[in-house]
Amino acid sequence: MSASPFVRPNPCEDPALRVVGFHHAGGSAAVYYPMGREFPPSWELALLDLPGRGKRFAQEPLEDMEQVVDRAVRDLEPFLDGSPLALFGHSFGALVALETGRALQRMGFTPQWLGVSGRVPPNFTRITRLSELDDEELLRTMVDMGGTPGRITEVPEFVARFLRVARADLRAAESYRPDPGRPPMSCPLTVFGGTEDAWAPLPAMAGWQNESLHACRRRVLPGGHFYFLGPALKGFTRDLIAEIRTVTAVPR
Template sequence: MTAFIRPRPLVVPAVRLIGFHHAGGSAASYFPMSRHLPADWDIALLELPGRGKRAADVPLRGMAAVIGRALADLEPLRDAPVALFGHSMGAIVAWEVARAWSAAGSPPLWVGLSGRLPPGWPNARRGLHRLGDAALLAVLDDLGGVPEWLADNPAFRDRFLRLVRADLAAVESYHPTGFQAPLDCPLTVYGGAGDRWAAPAAMAAWSARTTGPFAHHVFPGGHFYFAGDALPGFAARLACDVTKVMAMAA
């Protein structure tokens, strides 16, 4: 079974954009974005264990395991120029994949990170995966990360919370130590002006994490600033950023 949702798989794409979802999310959360990206892009949305196509698999509770699984899943897709994008938990995965590839001498074409502070910055909250159900749902609801239909589906709510706890345990296990060499590829970061978990001023600190071109875009909204009606505009911005890098590379 494939680990990816690929809305329009292409044999020879102009670029292959890999998407990494947030904690408690799935590859399907990025599917609508694919409709607003260039037709010659191959969109590959990674599905981590425990959801979607991998719903029967046990969710991974350690970030090292998540990153290792992502690296293994991505290996067959490296036959084209690859751009990486991740939001929140997905930003950690995208960052560490980019670091691993760069250390091996084959960095990605571009890296886009959203809604996550640089490694070493204090997280907004710790121990979230140990909260009671009501408290955890309140935190997620405040972020805008609770699907509306959960309230009427207790069985799905319980499954969702188990998955969220596993993902949050993985995020909270992420403790990079020592010196992390900056990337040498283009890095773009995105965030919401009202995101209390990844404030714009702190997101700007990502600029020190690459020796390549850096850009920082701030949008109206909170942690999930690109959701709903804002999605087409965000997708257009991302497409512009990657297209600019492709032109530079050419």
């Protein structure tokens, strides 16, 4: 039996809720790991590493969103007979969370809640294609966003691996063309964003309302694209937990 692709910072047997986290382009489960310290004892945080990083660093990264979602759904299958699920993703991970949630809904397993962050809605057309930048410019752009430590440039082997994985994620996101006639999610949806996020400007975020039958809730926090990292992560985690408790029937 293959090892689980999930990182579980606060393992919990038969949790009241399992919150699944999807990382940003070029990222890994490690970005959310400290959040587990803030979780209620009866909840579990399950962080998925997609191929090419973390627990799956030796696997070939995926460049197609359909393949990414298919892999995520298969990874989640062991959880589908147990505790209810909530899904959360940031940036590229927001699209993965959304489409994974849709796939689960088609299977008859609708998540309790969907949280998306730092990503314009699927019907928003982005002109800039980061995957087509040369290595130097792509690395500079990713570091400037704030989610990639600048010290990565000190180790050429790390740079090459990071760019390979980031490009694959970006190609999957940039080639993503959702069916405009697909039904909306039937679970509550919360959109998180940073006040200074040029990659997910707040006026554009209203379009997420089309993705859920519920009224779309919004939480805006100070900062740029990675507004929740660093000292802000603890407060962000508490906001996320409070949001889930507000819109679901998960026991306290």
